[in-house]
Amino acid sequence: MHDIRLIRDDPAAFDAALARRGLAPVSAELVALDERRRALVTELQQGQARRNEASKAIGAAKAKRDEETAAALMAEVAILKERLPALEAEERTVGEDLTARLASIPNLPLADVPEGADEDDNALVHERGQPRSFDFAVREHDAIGPAIGLDFETGAALSGARFTLVRGGAARLHRALGQFMLDTLSDAHGFEQVVPPLLVRDEALFGTGQLPKFAEDLFRTTDGRWLIPTAEVSLTNIVAGKILSETELPLRFTALTACFRSEAGAAGRDTRGFIRQHQFEKAEMVSITTPEQSEAEHERMTAAAEDILTRLGLPFRRMKLCTGDMGFSAGRTYDLEVWLPGQDRYREISSCSTCTDFQARRMNARFRPEGEKATRFVHTLNGSGLAVGRTLVAVLENYQRGDGSVGVPDVLQPYLGGLETLAPTR
Known part of the structure; x- marks a missing residue:
């Protein structure tokens, strides 16, 4: 606003x-x-x-x-x-x-955001990790996944396109990834764990900028509430209508939730596999800060998401989105893109944005600086840490083996009872 x-x-x-x-x-x-x-x-x-x-x-x-x-x-x-x-x-x-x-007007881009029309104009910030070399023909995740439990056919039969039934080894890996993300964000990076509502009112989606402009991207229930497209909505609105003290800030929240998106603008894109789903899980980060803290907090949040990729041993790069590729509420966005050897390309796995005071104005979230009577709007930031399904895709493709099995990253093995390999079962 x-x-x-x-x-x-x-x-x-x-x-x-x-x-x-x-x-x-x-x-x-x-x-x-x-x-x-x-x-x-x-x-x-x-x-x-x-x-x-x-x-x-x-x-x-x-x-x-x-x-x-x-x-x-x-x-x-x-x-x-x-x-x-x-x-x-x-x-x-x-x-x-x-x-x-x-x-209806989007947030204004910060001065350092590169100008451009679309993703082709995004700027590379850095690359981390070295893509593996394989001595066999690498496959994409939708060819690897069915043997360990990604059941695309049953998911589509149950619910239609862009739904997947996850079972067996894939389900265990999916759960392990989500728990690892949540533990890392809270234990290593100081985000408070939250279990938020998955259904919200109009006001919450207005506050974070999804309504009224992007209603077609959402799922609405029969009682007029909405399924969250991301836990950003629930977590950011924790401070809606509140006046915080400066000493309370920054607030840092994280949640692992199901997310629901209609993918209204994605017709024909990623129709195969597990990349773009109507229902998916994501570990979300939200920070509420003073304007003076928000620059450093944006870097801190993005580094937390990068840390998860580094611990998983997944090569990635950081991109600064151009003005034409940023979301509605963002003043600046960093995308983290993970290397997928099966696709021979980088794909987005996390977006970390500073929304300056744009969302705070929409939901009237303020703080009172120490020693002052007047209030100021907080700054809000949000980021994925990470999208669980896309991370599972990245693990399948980067840890695939020639015999059809998939190696389990070291950091996930404690979550799987010490299991080192997911062997094909189908």
Whole structure:
């Protein structure tokens, strides 16, 4: 959400920032709406004051038996009583229109975000780890997975496209990955574990920026609530409507949850395999900080996600997303892309974003600096640590063996009772 006062103060800078995202200027329209709203508020206040003043004067005129003045005042009050509700309605309509327009505009990119149209313009930050060499023909995960428990056919039969039944060794590996991520984020990186609701109200999704613009990407239940597309929604809204003390910050939360996405804009993409599902699990990180802490927190959060990949022995790279590839609420986003030898390419496995005060304004989340009376908006950050299904895909492809088995990364073996190899069972 954007502050109309800041837009009024420097409309050219606002439009220039939007232009970096490839969007047309809107400041003139917004300022005009705000001027109309403020003019209506002024007229309404003046009308209410005059109505009250005239009402008192009627009594005084009648006490003096000045019927002519009393009649004139009564006529004026009658006109005001008819006019004021119309003014209130118009002011409310203009205010709602202004709020809706402000809510539809994405966050402004930070100065260091590279300009570009799409993922081809993203900037490489660094690469970590060395892709393995194989002495056999490597296979993609959808060829490896069925033998150890990725049942694509039954998942589709039960629920339709983009659903998978995970069983046996694959299910154990999936569980181990999720628990390892959660333990690492909490024990090594100080994130507080949370078990959040999977169903949320409209207000929560508005606060993090999914509503109203991206409703088609979500699943809505019959009682009007929504299945979360990511635990970011539940975790960030922990502070919605609150005034925190500066000493409470930063707050760091993590949760391992199911996530649900309609993938409305992904027609024809990743239709095979386990990469893009309607239902998947993800370990999410959310940080709530002061504006002064948010830069360092973004680096800290991204490093935590990188640590998980490093411990798993998976080669990856960090990309800084360009202005045309960032999400709606992000001011800057780092994507971590894991190497998939079966696909012979890097694929996204984590996104870590700083949303500056954009989400905080939408959900009115503030803090009071020490020694000050005034409050300020917090900064919110979120990141995947990691998407469990995509990490399972990466393990299958990077740890595959020529005999069809899959090695278990060392850090996961304690979660699997010391098991070192997942052997084909089907």
